[in-house]
Amino acid sequence: MAPKAKSPLATPSKSSQVTVPLPRKASEDVLSKAQDTDTEPLPSGTSTPKSNSRKLAYPLPTHISPTTINNTESLLRFVILALICGAAIGSRLFAVIRFESVIHEFDPWFNFRASKVLVNEGFYEFWNWFDPTAWYPLGRTVGTTLYPGLMVTSGLIWHFLRLINMPVDIRNVCVMLAPGFAGLTAWATYLFTTEMSTPSAGLLAAAFIGIAPGYISRSVAGSYDNEAIAIFILMACFYSWIKAMKTGSALWGMLTALFYGWMVAAWGGYVFITNMIPLHAFVLILMGRFNNRLYTAYSSWYVIGTISSMQVPFVEFLPIRTSEHMAALGVFGLLQLIAFVEIVRRLVPGKQFQLLLRAFVVLVFVVSFAALVVLTFSGWIAPFAGRFYSLWDTGYAKVHMPIIASVSEHQPTAWPSFFFDLEMLIFFFPAGVFWCFKELRDEQIFIIIYATLSAYFAGVMVRLMLVITPVVCVASAISFSKLLEAYIDPIIPESEEELEEATAHQPMSKAKAKKIAAAAQQNKSEFNFTGILGGKGEKGIFGLDTRFAVVSTLSLFLFIFVYHCTWVTQSAYSSPSVVLASRNQDGSQNIIDDFREAYYWIRQNTEKDAVIMSWWDYGYQIAGMADRPTLVDNNTWNNTHIATVGKAMSSNEDVAYPILRKHDVEYVLVIFGGLLGYSGDDINKFLWMVRIAQGEWPDEVQEVNYFTQRGEYAVDERATPTMKNSLMYKMSYYRFPELFGGHPAQDRVRGQTIPSAPIQLDTLDEAFTSENWIVRIYQVKKEDPIGRELSAVSSFESGKKLKRSASSDTAAGVKKGRPSM
C-alpha cells in the first residue's frame, strides 16, 4: 500500500494505486493481480488501520474484524443483486398486470409460433420446418431462415420445467422469458463492471441496466423477440472475454466462444461481437500490449466461436464468406504472426533481424488484406449487406431499400430519445468513459471502443439504442460510484501546512515528505486534473456539509432516475399493441380488442386454407392468431411479393382483382383507425405500399398520383381519383359515412371529412368488421358463373333493385350486363 502514502488525498480504495505513474507495460501484471484482489474489496475506508491515524469526517465503528466486514459485504452484495434482479423483472411486468400474459407486437408472434412448433413437434421437425402458409404460394423454409436461439432457449426451459413436473404453458414461458433474462443481464452486467472497476460500481451498473428504459423497451414481458435474450448473452460474452483476456485462460476463452455461439444462434446483432472483440484485440496490439494472455484468449474464442457459429443453418459459411466477418479472421491471422515473431525474437537476438521480422509482419498483413479485397471483388467473399451500408449512409435505405426504410425502428434516432431512454445516464456516460481513459487498462480500452462504436450506431438507428444501453449503464455506474466513493469516504485530507508540521514533528518521514513534494512538483509540470478527478494534490473534501450536499444531490438523481424509468416503462413501453387500451371518462380502463376479435373470427369461421392478404406488418399476427396462410409477412425477404401486395392495394379494382385471383386470395384484411383515431392504420402506411409497388412497377403505380395538386395527402373531397379508386381507400371507407347517419363522416386520424358518396365495391364483399372498425375483412368474389365482368354484375343487380323500388325500366342494367355474356 505504498502509493497511499504518496498521495494522501487518494481517491478511495483501489483506484489510488493506479494513479502512480508506473510504466504501462510493467504495470499490467501488477494491475491484473491487484484486480484479482478486488474480488474481496475493501470498503471505502471503513476500517483500515491506516485511517485511524487520519482525520475522519464522521466516526466509524471500530473493533469489527475484517472477516465480519468481508462476510457482511458479500452477503449484502448478494442480497442487493437479488433485489436488483427482482426489480428488473418486476418493472417489466406492467404489461402483464395491466393487460394479460400475451405476446406483443408483430415479430414475437412468429417467434411464439415457431416455439410452439419446436415444443409440440420436436427439434428435428423444427429444424426442417417448411411453412407452406407463409409467403403463399412460395412458402418459407423456416428452419434455415431464422435465428433459432430464442426458440431453442425457451424450448429448453419448457422441457426442463416439464421434467420437474411444472407443466407451464409455452406461452407463459415465452412471455416471461424477456423479464427473466433481464434479471440475468443485471447479474452479467454486475460481473462485467466489477471487472472494470469496483463491485460497488458493478451493483450500480446492474441496477441501471435493470431499469433503464433503453433496454426495457425491448424486453418487457411478452416482447418475445431475439433481443430479449441477446443483451444477456452480449454482456455474458463480453464479461467472459474480459475474463479470458485478463487471465489468459483458454477455459474462459471457450466460454466466450460458447456465449458467442449462442448469440449467433439468437440474434443477427452478433456481428457486433464479431467485430467488437477483434477490434479490441487489434487496438491492444497497436498499443503494443500484445501478450500471451491475449493470444490464448483470442485464439480460443475465434476458433471455437467460429465453428460453433457455423452450426447455425442460417449462418453456415457466412463467417468465411462475408466481409462483416473478415475483421475477426484478419486479427486472428495477425495474432498468429505476431506470436510467431515474438517467439522468433526471443530466440534470435539482433536488431536487424527484428526489423526484418517486423517488415515481414507488415508485408503479410498487407498481402492478405489485398487478397481479401481481390476475393471480395471476384465475388468469393460477399461484400457488405445492404443493411450494413445503411449504417454508414442513413439515406441509403430510403433510396435502395424502401422496405427497410419503411420500418419505424430503422429511422435515425432523434436526440430526445437518448434522454427519454437513458435519462441522467447519458450525462454520466462520458465521465465514465473519461475515467476509463485515465486508467487505460486493457479492459477499460474495451469500454472505450464499445462506447465509441455503439454511440455511433445508436445515433444511426433507433433500434440500436439497445446496443448502447449496456455500455452507458456500465460507464455511468463507474463515474457515479467514483463520485459517491469520493464523497462518502470519511478521510479528511491533510493540508500542506499540516503536512509540513507533521514532517517537522516526525523527522523520520522527512525523506518521504520530500518525495511527495517532488512528486507534486513533477505533477504540476504535466497536464493534470485537479481535485477528485486528479486524485492528487492538496484539494479534497473537508467538511461534512460538502459531502452531504453532493451525496444528497446524487441520491436525488438516483431517485428521479428510478421515477423516470418507471414512468417511461409504464407509459411508453408496456403496451402489447395487440390489445389497445383507452380511458373511460371515469378513469377506468377500456380494453380495445379489435385485432384479436377479427383474428379469432378468421380462425373460427373461415376455411382452414383460406388465403388472407394484408400488408406485411400483419403477416405474423395473422399466422399466429388466425392460423391462416398469408401472402406476405414480417420476414421481408421477397421484395417483389410485397410489391405485388402493394400494387393490389394501391390499384383500382380492375387491376387488383386479377392479382387477387391469381394468388388465390380469399380474404383481404385492412386496418382502419378512422373511427377510433388509431393512427397506426393502413391509410397512414399507404404511401409506403405505393412507394414499394412503384419500385417494381414504375409505369403502373406512381406516388405523385396519390397527392393532390397542392401536394397534400388527402382522403376527403380533395383526394385524387387514383386515391379514391384504390382498393385500400375503398376498403377503408366502405360504408363508413353511413355510420354517421347523415352527419359529416369524420376520419379521426386524419381529421378530414370523408365524402358521403357511397363507395361501390364490385369485386369484394365485406365479410367482417370488428367492433371499433379497426380491422375490416373483405371476401374476394369468385368470377361470375356466366362470365360477366363483376362490375357488370353489380350494376346489373343495382339495376334490378331500381326496378323494384322505382319500377323504372331495367334496360340499362341488362344492357350493361349483356356485352360480356
Place this chain on the structure above:
Amino acid sequence: MRSFALLSISAALPLIWGLNVPQTYINTAIARTIELGGLTTQVTTQYNIKPTDNNPGEYFLALAGEKDELPAWWEVSLGGKKLEGRLVDDISPTVAIDLGTTKKDQVITLSLNQVLAHTSKPLPSEIEQKDPQYLSWKSNSTYVDSWYTTDVERVKIRAPHPSILSASSVPETYTRDNTLTKSGGTITLGPFHSLPPTLISNGGSQKKVEQHPFSVHYETKDPVIGIRTLKRAAEVSHWGANLNIQDEIDLVNEGPKLKGHFSRLAHQQSKFHAHVPAQILTELTLKLPPTSHSTYYYDTIGNVSTSHFRQGSTPATKKQPKGVKTSPRIVDGTLELKPRYPLLGGWNYSFTIGWDTPLGDVLKTDEKDGKRILAVPFITALKDVVVDQAELLVILPEGASDVQVYTPFPVDSIEHSIHKTYLDTTGRYAITLKKTKLTENHAQNVYVTYHYPLSAQFQKPITIASLVGSLFLLGMGLRRVNYSIDRK
C-alpha cells in the same frame, strides 16, 4: 389400487330383446305437453293407468316411438317420487316399471318427463342478418306412444312465440269434436278417444294405430346455441382448500346459417335501436355456485376482456373461506360472457372458462372411516342448450386412494388414469367420464369418494424440501472441489 364405479341401475342391466308385453293395463287418460324450444324439447306426460288384472306385473312405458332414439333425458315419477325402472329396448326404447302390488281397477298416475335433443331444425336453413329465424319441429308420432289401449288422450304443443307458420294435420279417426286447435302459441291435438296401442310386441296380434309424423314450423326469439364439445376439468386441492373447475367449450350457433355477409354497420344500428335480430348471440349468462370466485375467461389467443362476473353470496357461517361474499340469502354467482364477436348463424366460438369453489362446500368427510365425498357438477346448466360431447376429468389430490365414482345418470365411459402436474412425484388420481347428448337436466353432481391419509398431505412439502436441501448439499460439495488444472 383397484376401484370401480357404480352406475345407476338402469344402465347396468342388460337390455332385453324380443319384448313381450302382456296387455294387463289400460291407460284411462294421457295428457302430454310438449314445450318447443331451440335445440331441446321438453315433454311432460301424465299417464292415468288402470290394471286389468289383480297381478298385472310391470308396466311398460314407451319413451319414444318405433325405431326412435332414446330421449336425451327422461324421468318417471309416481306422486312426485322418482321411480327406477329397467330399460328394455325392443322396437322402441321402453322402460319397465315395477309398480309393486296393485289391485284391479286401481287408478295410478304416472308422470314422465323427457327432454329431446336436436328435434328442431332451422327452416329456412339460411337467412340474412336481419331476418327472423324459424325452426321446424318434427316428431314421428302424433299420438303418445304406448303399449296399451288408451281411453282418452290429449297432446298440447307450446311454441315459444305465438307466430306459428304452419303445423301438420291430424287424421280424424279417433277424434269426436276437435282434432287440432290453435290458440296463440299453443296447438292442442285431440282429445283422441279409444286409441289402440301404437306399439305391438313380437307375436302380438292386436289392433294397432298407425302413427303419423307431426311437424310445427315456428318462430323463436332466442339464438339457438349448441355446444359441440365440453371438456370439464375439476381439480381438488386440499392444501388450498379449493376446487377448481375449468370448462373448455366449443360453442356454435345452430340456428339458420348466415346468408351473405355480416355487416357491422347494420349490427350497430340494430343495437342502437335496441332491436338485435334473434339469431345473433351477443351474450351468454352462466349461473355459478354461490361461493365460486376467481373466474377467468380466455380462448386460444388470450384473455377475453368482455366478461362480467357478479359474485354470489351465502349466509355467513363460522368457517367462512376467503373470497366469499355473505348475504342473508343464497344468491348464485352470474358470469356474463360476451364472445369476442357476435355469433351469427353457423358461426363457431371456442373458449375456456374457469372458477374456484371453496372445498368445504363440495367435499364432506365421513366421520367414521375418514372417507372423503366429493361432489362435482357434470355440467353447468344452460337453458335450452344441448352438449353433444361432454367429458369430465376429476383430478384428485396426490395420494388419494380407494376411489369410487357414483354418477347420477348413465355415462358412456369411465376411465381411471394418473395425471401429473405441478411438483408431483407419484402423480394424481384422475377419473375421466364421457357422455354424449347432455341437456340442462344433466347438470347434476357426480360423487367421488376416496381416502386421503395425512401422510399424503405431507408428500409434496417433504419432496420439495428434500430436493432443495439436496441442491444445497450439492452446492456445498461442489464449492469445496478444486477444479483447477494448475498445481499450486
